[in-house]
Amino acid sequence: MVSIKDIARQAGISPSTVSRVVNGKKHVRAAKREAVLKLIEETGYVPNNAARSMVLQRSFTVGIVLADTFNMFQRQLFSFIERPLGSFGYHTRFFFVKFERSSEEECLTRLKAEKLDGIIMIHEIQNPSFYDSVKKLELPLVTATFNQPGFPSIHIHEEDAAHDAVNHLINLGHRKIKMISTDGLSSGTRRTKGFFRALEAAGIKGAEEHVIFVRQYTTEFGMYGMRELLLRKHDFSAVFAATDELAIGAMRVLKDKGIRVPEDVSVVGFDDIDISNYFMPRLTTIRQPLNEIGERTAQILHKYITGGRDAGADMVLPYQLIIRESTCALK
């Protein structure tokens, strides 16, 4: 493997100068710069990252914390984060965390072990002490798709979005509306709040009884949630699922029971993952601007890493209600 010394020797100069050229520093005579560049081209020299990393005390890698379910939503969001991050010269490293206290703690340990330049969370850790520890480590952290006080966050206004989604149902004439949500995750809590708010504004009582809580945002739990709902009593004409994946699972059960969507039951999701537009029926949902969220997240983290400790910024992006085929007016 050709090293900086090889280049220096062949160019008849010192490694320092080669380093200056490689890093685009000033104070190098044009002629030498050219010569070095040419040599690099010829030899295919590439700086050794481990070495740079050691002296610079930076790893050039950022950790991405995500749920070990690695569901479609997260996978899509990751794609949108990875690219801009790469353009800033970062690599990404995954940290999967389960929905358990012990897994969260272990995640923190692993996060510490790697010498990360920064952390992006696209899945929230429930234990608040996690964030305290990160703060102590002075590790730049930004959260994407949810708001974490004290850290830069890029997200939409989930409560408002949920409210709009439910309101869409209400405007369609629905009064008996159920929700499949999560109570362990703050995103679930916020979406549930929006649900309650819309119901209350419409004068619909007993909202609390209308929501069923499941543990994770997966199609499996969507099925489970709907089964539970049906077990209690099928007296609803519409369902709001806290995520598209939940909605997809719920629709699966509905279909299997011979209950038609949207004729018998309208369904609204949340997130607008790719597949939602391929479903039959196409899912009505809230679109999160994943592309922009990814881009902003990368930008802000980079700024945070390079520019210093000005945390706390909270960026709220616009969402959009996408009305498709899974909802219709109450007959």
Next chain:
Amino acid sequence: MVSIKDIARQAGISPSTVSRVVNGKKHVRAAKREAVLKLIEETGYVPNNAARSMVLQRSFTVGIVLADTFNMFQRQLFSFIERPLGSFGYHTRFFFVKFERSSEEECLTRLKAEKLDGIIMIHEIQNPSFYDSVKKLELPLVTATFNQPGFPSIHIHEEDAAHDAVNHLINLGHRKIKMISTDGLSSGTRRTKGFFRALEAAGIKGAEEHVIFVRQYTTEFGMYGMRELLLRKHDFSAVFAATDELAIGAMRVLKDKGIRVPEDVSVVGFDDIDISNYFMPRLTTIRQPLNEIGERTAQILHKYITGGRDAGADMVLPYQLIIRESTCALK
């Protein structure tokens, strides 16, 4: 950050001994080993990877080459590869490649730049010189889900599987069967071969005219493929899609045209991605044992990296035809 020197100093011994303990080497008196372990526990010491990497000339990271579409199939497979790889102490780094010559070349450059311990390909590069270059680099490489001569490969027998899928259609009485496939990727070629073989065995002529080739395995291209098929003439009763994603796109178009699946047209996919079982109708498909493929791939690569250059092993895993709701007997 606590370093090996700190531990050594506190334990009143030399860094060498600490290193021995950390790496589980022999020739350390039990008492000292205990002491060091205790200190490590207390201080939360973790070896600096960059430093180890430099002296060991290993990066502990393996590159994963995948299509920049990062479709559902790849996302799922990645999950199954990442875990076992992690248990061997490797990290993963993504290398997305587009379906273009230039992107493939650039991928090779980036692959070289990183000091990778190994490479896993879950997407094939079309340019054969790519593999020559990797061979020259003496970089351990294993391919997952497709066979690359000269490298360890873990995959199913795609041609046989495709044959079985099509045969299922034939057994159902279908004679007018179309295929949506790819000709740029060898997996597409192999699946197409299976399609031909089944048709020929059944005495169905003009097989070549029955397949439409698209560029990528995405739902979008599935839609495109079906639209083209319909444009030519709707004289088929069944369609075999080279992947589930393609099938999903195809079914979308069918549905939009008011053509029922499976009553009017039976559809078979390939891969059995998670979502296929949630579709309406549930997709009949070929199941690739992703879990096992992922596990084996990680194992074999690890062995390859640590054990030396015994490339060439070719592991063929069993597949399974999963008959669900998207196919039915020809009426």
Next chain:
DNA sequence: ATGAAAGCGCTAACAT
């Protein structure tokens, strides 16, 4: 069984 010393490839502070 243990320590001293060298060196992995690079950058930056300090000379000049």
Next chain:
DNA sequence: ATGTTAGCGCTTTCAT
């Protein structure tokens, strides 16, 4: 503008 030097944290001979 350029070179010399030290050192990042670790592992590994080579002594002892």
